[in-house]
Amino acid sequence: MKRWIATGLAALGMLLGASLGAHAAGTNFPMDKAPRLGTDQAALQHGAKIFVNYCLSCHSASFVRYNRLTELGLTEKQIKENLMFTTDKVGDQMVAAISPQQAKAWFGAQPPDLSLVARSRAGAGYSGADYLYTLLRGYYRDPNRPTGWNNVVFHNIGMPHPLWELQGERKPVFEKVTSHGHETEVFRGWEVVKPGKLSEAEYDRLVADLVAYLEWMGEPGKNDRIRLGVWVMIFLGLFAIVAWRLNAAYWKDVK
Numbered sequence: 487m488k489r490w491i492a493t494g495l496a497a498l499g500m501l502l503g504a505s506l507g508a509h510a511a512g513t514n515f516p517m518d519k520a521p522r523l524g525t526d527q528a529a530l531q532h533g534a535k536i537f538v539n540y541c542l543s544c545h546s547a548s549f550v551r552y553n554r555l556t557e558l559g560l561t562e563k564q565i566k567e568n569l570m571f572t573t574d575k576v577g578d579q580m581v582a583a584i585s586p587q588q589a590k591a592w593f594g595a596q597p598p599d600l601s602l603v604a605r606s607r608a609g610a611g612y613s614g615a616d617y618l619y620t621l622l623r624g625y626y627r628d629p630n631r632p633t634g635w636n637n638v639v640f641h642n643i644g645m646p647h648p649l650w651e652l653q654g655e656r657k658p659v660f661e662k663v664t665s666h667g668h669e670t671e672v673f674r675g676w677e678v679v680k681p682g683k684l685s686e687a688e689y690d691r692l693v694a695d696l697v698a699y700l701e702w703m704g705e706p707g708k709n710d711r712i713r714l715g716v717w718v719m720i721f722l723g724l725f726a727i728v729a730w731r732l733n734a735a736y737w738k739d740v741k
Contacts, residue, residue: 515639515673517612520619523698525709527559533699534558536692538569538580540648541600544589547580549601550703557706593644604701614704618697623690627655627679638673653689654682 523529534555537547553576555565562576570576571583582589582597589596604614621639625647628636633646638658647653657679660671684692702708 515620515624517609517616517639518620518623520613520615520697521694522615523694524701526698529695529698530558530702531560532692533695533697533702534560534569536696537600537699541696542580543583544593544597545600546582547601547703548599550580550706552576552578552580554706558702595644597645600700600703602704604697605704615697615701618700619693622649622693622696623653625650625653625656626658626676649689649693650682652682652684652692654678655680 523533552565552570552574553562555569556562560569566576584592584597586596604618607614607617609617617639621637624638624640625635626638627634630636631642633644635643635645635647635650637643655678656676659674659677661674662669663672664670682689
């Protein structure tokens with residue numbers, strides 16, 4: 487119970503931190519629409535692989551057990567061989583490799599649990615998936631930050647860019663605009679400083695797969711619920727027709 491409460495508080499703190507960061511920056515950065523890949527099994531499997539390789543070293547997903555990934559079409563053997571540390575068991579929770587003591591020494595605080603991050607980051611006019619998709623494509627080099635990285639979505643973010651070798655290094659291009667006597671900076675695009683291992687399109691697709699997996703973790707039963715809901719609506723529709731005809735037959739001789 488204590489672990490659930492602590493994780494919830496961490497997610498809330500992460501959300502508040504993002505809001506305060508955006509307020510301090512004085513801008514409302516526009517969110518890009520994340521591709522909807524919640525029913526794409528191959529994308530979810532790839533996203534799980536990216537999560538394990540690039541996120542799980544620091545961030546836990548303690549509300550999810552490895553064997554839950556069988557719902558993505560993976561066998562327990564595939565999970566053991568490709569997505570787990572050798573000391574873990576397939577029924578274990580997805581816990582970060584880093585210890586809380588190491589995390590505090592390196593980052594100043596323990597990285598938050600990501601089990602519900604996609605659900606906690608939804609805002610007015612955008613989903614949590616949109617937020618994460620834009621965030622992971624919004625990093626840029628900033629020598630004034632302790633990690634050497636900053637982010638146009640989450641100003642003064644504490645997390646360094648986990649995928650920088652794949653994306654490369656970019657610099658945001660801002661244009662100063664004066665409106666009603668106030669000068670503001672408007673984001674106009676990106677300038678490539680150093681190319682990464684992937685092209686822009688390849689990197690965007692990789693992030694989309696990762697975000698789809700993060701969204702799935704927050705609600706693994708969503709697709710099953712939708713499928714069941716469709717059948718329930720079909721049943722109710724057919725039942726309404728039967729009830730209507732039964733009602734007509736019952737009252738036809740009543741004057």
